[in-house]
Structure formats: structure tokens, C-alpha cells
Amino acid sequence: MLPAIFVFLFLADWLRPLLNGGASPAHGLSYFCVLAVAFLAVMYVVGVFQYRSTYTSVYDESANRRINLAEKLRRLPLAFFGEKNLSDLTSTIMDDCTDLEHTFSHSVPQLFASLISITLIAVGMCIYCWPLAVALFWVVPVALGILLLSRKGMRRSNKVNYMNKRAVTEVIQEGLDTVQEIKSYGQDARYTLRLDQSIDHYERVMTRNELVLGILVNGAQSILKLGLATVTTVGTWMMAAGTVDMFTFLVFLVIGSRVYGPINEVLNNLAALTYLDVRISRMNEMERMPVQEGADVSIDGGFDIRFEHVSFAYEEGKQVLNDVSFTARQGEITALIGPSGGGKSTAAKLAARFWDVNSGRITLGGVDISTVDPEALLRNFSVVFQDVVLFNASVMDNIRIGRRDATDEEVLRVARLACCDEFVNKLPDGYRTVIGENGQTLSGGERQRISIARALLKDAPVVLLDEATASLDVENETLIQAGISELVRNKTVLIIAHRMRTVANADKILVLSGGEISEQGTPGELKARGGYFARMLSLQGEKA
Numbered sequence: 446m447l448p449a450i451f452v453f454l455f456l457a458d459w460l461r462p463l464l465n466g467g468a469s470p471a472h473g474l475s476y477f478c479v480l481a482v483a484f485l486a487v488m489y490v491v492g493v494f495q496y497r498s499t500y501t502s503v504y505d506e507s508a509n510r511r512i513n514l515a516e517k518l519r520r521l522p523l524a525f526f527g528e529k530n531l532s533d534l535t536s537t538i539m540d541d542c543t544d545l546e547h548t549f550s551h552s553v554p555q556l557f558a559s560l561i562s563i564t565l566i567a568v569g570m571c572i573y574c575w576p577l578a579v580a581l582f583w584v585v586p587v588a589l590g591i592l593l594l595s596r597k598g599m600r601r602s603n604k605v606n607y608m609n610k611r612a613v614t615e616v617i618q619e620g621l622d623t624v625q626e627i628k629s630y631g632q633d634a635r636y637t638l639r640l641d642q643s644i645d646h647y648e649r650v651m652t653r654n655e656l657v658l659g660i661l662v663n664g665a666q667s668i669l670k671l672g673l674a675t676v677t678t679v680g681t682w683m684m685a686a687g688t689v690d691m692f693t694f695l696v697f698l699v700i701g702s703r704v705y706g707p708i709n710e711v712l713n714n715l716a717a718l719t720y721l722d723v724r725i726s727r728m729n730e731m732e733r734m735p736v737q738e739g740a741d742v743s744i745d746g747g748f749d750i751r752f753e754h755v756s757f758a759y760e761e762g763k764q765v766l767n768d769v770s771f772t773a774r775q776g777e778i779t780a781l782i783g784p785s786g787g788g789k790s791t792a793a794k795l796a797a798r799f800w801d802v803n804s805g806r807i808t809l810g811g812v813d814i815s816t817v818d819p820e821a822l823l824r825n826f827s828v829v830f831q832d833v834v835l836f837n838a839s840v841m842d843n844i845r846i847g848r849r850d851a852t853d854e855e856v857l858r859v860a861r862l863a864c865c866d867e868f869v870n871k872l873p874d875g876y877r878t879v880i881g882e883n884g885q886t887l888s889g890g891e892r893q894r895i896s897i898a899r900a901l902l903k904d905a906p907v908v909l910l911d912e913a914t915a916s917l918d919v920e921n922e923t924l925i926q927a928g929i930s931e932l933v934r935n936k937t938v939l940i941i942a943h944r945m946r947t948v949a950n951a952d953k954i955l956v957l958s959g960g961e962i963s964e965q966g967t968p969g970e971l972k973a974r975g976g977y978f979a980r981m982l983s984l985q986g987e988k989a
């Protein structure tokens with residue numbers, strides 16, 4: 446905008462007298478040098494201000510958006526993560542936010558700046574000589590019209606591109622996650638073919654969509670070029686008719702050669718804005734997901750867990766638990782056993798409100814857990830699953846996750862109880878050794894011992910042990926019993942195990958089969974009844 450004004454002032458002062466054969470210019474070159482410097486200074490100050498207000502605020506906003514999305518994810522029920530691909534969620538938080546950030550820091554400010562300067566120039570030119578202004582600017586609404594009319598198609602093709610790109614990411618992610626299985630079962634060629642096909646498809650569709658987009662944007666930009674031709678034609682005709690002077694005609698030609706640049710920017714930026722729709726709708730989808738609500742109440746009526754007529758299905762029509770009722774008492778060990786897929790892990794996860802029940806209710810110390818905030822509820826739980834998740838940190842820090850403010854001595858005590866000493870002492874830096882992503886440098890049994898140490902450190906009143914010792918050999922399982930005994934002392938313990946020797950000391954055993962409780966009682970009672978437990982005992986050659 447300012448350069449155009451400068452050019453106009455200079456031409457009006459220096460060229461008009463020359464062309465009209467009149468007086469000499471009113472201002473000398475030095476005046477225009479000072480004016481140029483002043484204009485440059487104003488442009489610089491405005492630029493800095495614009496950078497600060499636009500970029501800084503956009504990046505701040507972007508950081509907040511990422512934190513809000515991550516915070517939202519944290520509060521979503523686990524069901525959400527079961528249905529979603531994790532790489533997809535990461536892409537939404539990182540890539541989509543980056544796209545939004547880039548568009549709002551670059552395209553949107555440019556779009557508004559260009560629109561404002563074009564409007565001001567157009568108004569100025571209309572006041573100066575409206576017929577030539579019409580000849581110069583008639584192309585703008587036509588070009589914008591073409592682009593706006595094709596927005597629906599652009600949105601559709603952007604969505605297809607986006608989905609195809611996500612599909613490629615998923616195939617790559619799956620390949621990385623399952624590299625061991627792919628190699629073991631000789632699936633390399635099949636996997637590579639699948640990856641090739643999905644990349645090929647993505648490229649083909651994207652090239653076609655880009656071509657369509659290119660034709661539309663270039664078509665609109667080509668229309669713009671007609672503007673200069675109509676200015677030349679109308680200007681020449683008006684000069685011949687004596688209704689416009691040479692200087693005015695020249696001003697329009699000069700402005701005409703400059704003004705279409707910003708208009709092209711507007712067209713490009715408008716096209717870029719259509720890319721955002723699908724990204725914004727994905728973020729909105731995430732933000733609209735219902736979170737698990739509940740009050741931050743402390744449980745003070747003991748820690749008995751009661752299942753009252755609980756039914757649950759992960760997917761509609763596929764019932765996993767059916768009218769299940771039982772009580773796991775504080776100070777007792779309640780064991781859940783039964784055939785694979787019977788619903789044992791599901792029951793344990795429902796008790797910790799990883800999912801919400803479909804009907805019936807679960808109470809902890811008499812409080813309906815669906816009314817308790819999941820984080821507040823989990824403060825009462827120590828959980829040891831078979832699939833242990835470890836962080837890329839030292840052994841010490843991985844155990845300290847159980848209780849962040851634990852001293853080194855407390856961490857070492859529980860580590861010893863969980864029999865971690867034996868393998869940790871062989872690591873190069875002992876408890877300070879960083880164990881790699883998800884503890885990849887450790888064996889299954891070692892990872893499980895760290896997980897038990899974590900639970901010991903947390904010392905919560907309710908303990909869930911889901912196949913907690915399944916990765917340990919009999920010798921280590923026996924060794925670790927001291928730690929487990931300390932972990933479960935005076936607690937409400939729900940233990941899931943396939944080895945009958947692991948549950949032989951339980952106070953109560955529940956057999957979950959087909960989502961229903963088929964047997965319950967003490968180990969002695971169940972053995973005498975000759976049902977599932979007794980059969981398993983004899984199959985595994987163990988004594989209750």
C-alpha cells in the first residue's frame with residue numbers, strides 16, 4: 446500500500462508536469478529520498494508490531510490448543526482410545542495444530558492485509574477516475590467468484606487427501622508396531638506391497654486433486670491478467686476521446702502492473718484456508734467427546750468393592766459381563782479366575798472406572814464410583830497389569846511413578862521387596878540406568894518386578910493384580926511372594942491369574958465364565974465342589 450502511494454506521489458510531482466509540458470516538479474529528489482526513508486520506517490514499525498501481535502499470539506494460542514487437547518485426552522474414557530488409532534491422535538495434536546498455526550500466522554494476516562490494501566487502492570482509484578478503475582478491477586469479483594464457487598469441491602478433495610495421508614501413516618505405524626511378527630511370519634513382501642499400494646493411492650488421488658485445484662486457482666489468476674488488457678483498451682479509447690490525460694492513463698498502467706500481485710495472494714490464501722476445514726472438524730470432534738465426570742470425593746467408608754447387577758459391553762450387542770454381583774472385601778484377597786475371554790480383566794478395569802458400566806453399579810466403600818472423578822478414584826488403586834508400561838527414564842524414576850515424592854531410600858526398599866536388586870545391580874548404572882523406550886532393554890519378568898515395586902510404593906488401599914506374576918518363573922514368583930504379601934496386607938485385593946497356585950491363598954475365588962459368575966467360595970469349598978477350579982487344579986497338578 447505505502448509503496449503504491451509513494452509511486453503515485455512521485456509520478457504526480459515529476460511526471461505530470463513533464464507530460465503536460467507545464468511547470469517543473471514542486472519537490473526535489475532529496476524530498477522524495479526523505480519520504481522514502483519515512484515510509485520505510487513506518488513499514489518497519491508496522492511490520493514489527495504485526496509480527497509481535499500476530500506470530501506471538503498465534504504460537505501462544507497454538508500451544509494452548511495443544512495443551513487443551515492433551516488435557517482433554519487425559520480425561521477421556523479408555524473406550525475412546527480403543528476406537529481410535531493412536532498415531533491419528535498424535536497427528537491431530539501435532540500436525541493439525543501446526544497447519545492451523547501456519548495458516549493463522551501466515552495466510553490469514555496476509556489475506557486481511559491484502560484485502561484491506563486492495564480495497565483502499567480500489568476506492569482511491571475510483572475517486573481518481575472511476576471508468577479506468579472499473580476497467581482495472583472488474584476481474585477481481587469474477588476471479589473471487591470462481592474460487593468461492595469451487596470451495597465445496599476443494600473441501601471434499603482436501604478431506605480425501607487428508608484421509609488418504611492418515612491411511613498411509615497408519616500402515617507405517619502398524620508396520621513399526623508389528624515388525625517382529627512381520628519378520629517371524631515372513632510377511633515382509635506382503636507388508637511392503639500394502640505400503641506401496643497405500644502410498645500409490647495417496648499420490649494418485651493427491652496429484653489429481655492438485656491438478657483440479659491448480660486449474661481453478663490458475664483459471665482465477667488468468668482472469669486477473671485480463672484486467673491490464675481492459676485498462677489499456679479503455680485508457681487508449683478515453684485518451685483518444687480526450688476524456689483522460691496521459692498521466693492518469695500511465696498511473697493506471699503502473700498500478701495495474703502492481704496491484705494483481707496482492708490479489709493473487711488473496712486467491713492463494715483463500716485456497717489455503719479450505720485446507721483447514723477437515724483439521725478443525727477433527728479437533729472439534731475430539732473436543733466434543735464426553736469426558737468422565739465426577740466429584741473429587743475422598744472415600745472414607747472402608748474400601749469394600751461391590752458389584753451390584755453389573756452388565757457391560759464394549760460394543761453394542763456383544764455382552765461381556767451379564768448381571769454380575771459380588772463383594773471384594775477390604776483385608777481379603779478376591780481372586781477372579783475362569784476361561785479366557787470370560788470377562789476377568791474387564792471386571793477389574795470396571796472397578797477402577799477405566800470404563801463405565803452399562804447397567805447396575807459398582808461401589809467403593811459404599812460410594813457409587815460413577816459419581817467419583819476418575820483421577821480421585823484412582824488415587825485409591827495400585828494396579829499391576831501383565832502389559833507393563835515403562836518410560837524412557839531410569840529404573841529409579843520408573844519406580845517413583847508410584848509416588849512422586851518418595852525418597853531414594855523408600856524406592857530402594859520397595860525395589861528390594863519386588864526382587865529388583867538382582868537384575869538392577871547388573872545394569873551399568875544400577876538404579877540410575879535409563880532403560881530405553883518402554884523398557885525395551887529389560888525382560889518381561891524384570892519389567893513386571895518394576896511394576897510391582899511401583900505398586901508397593903504407591904501403597905494404595907485397593908490393589909488390582911491382573912496376571913501380575915505371569916511373566917515370572919516359579920522360582921522368581923516364589924521369591925517375590927514376600928513383596929506381594931506386603932503389597933496386599935490389609936488391602937482390598939482383586940487378583941486375576943491363570944496359575945491356580947497364584948490364587949491358592951485367596952480368601953474368595955470367583956469363577957467368571959461367559960460374563961457370568963458360575964462358581965464362588967473359598968479355595969477349599971470350590972475344590973470340594975469339583976467345578977472349574979478343581980479341574981484346573983488337577984490339570985495344573987497343584988494343591989489348594
Ligand SMILES: Nc1ncnc2c1ncn2[C@@H]1O[C@H](COP(=O)(O)OP(=O)(O)OP(=O)(O)O)[C@@H](O)[C@H]1O
Pocket residue numbers: 527759760765783784785786787788789790791792
Ligand atoms: N477394549 C476392548 N474392546 C472390545 N472388546 C474387548 C476389549 N477388551 C476385551 N474385549 C472383549 O471382552 C471379552 C472379555 O475380555 P477380558 O479381557 O475381560 O477377558 P479375560 O477373562 O480377562 O480373558 P484372558 O483370561 O484371556 O485375559 C473378550 O471377548 C474380549 O474380546
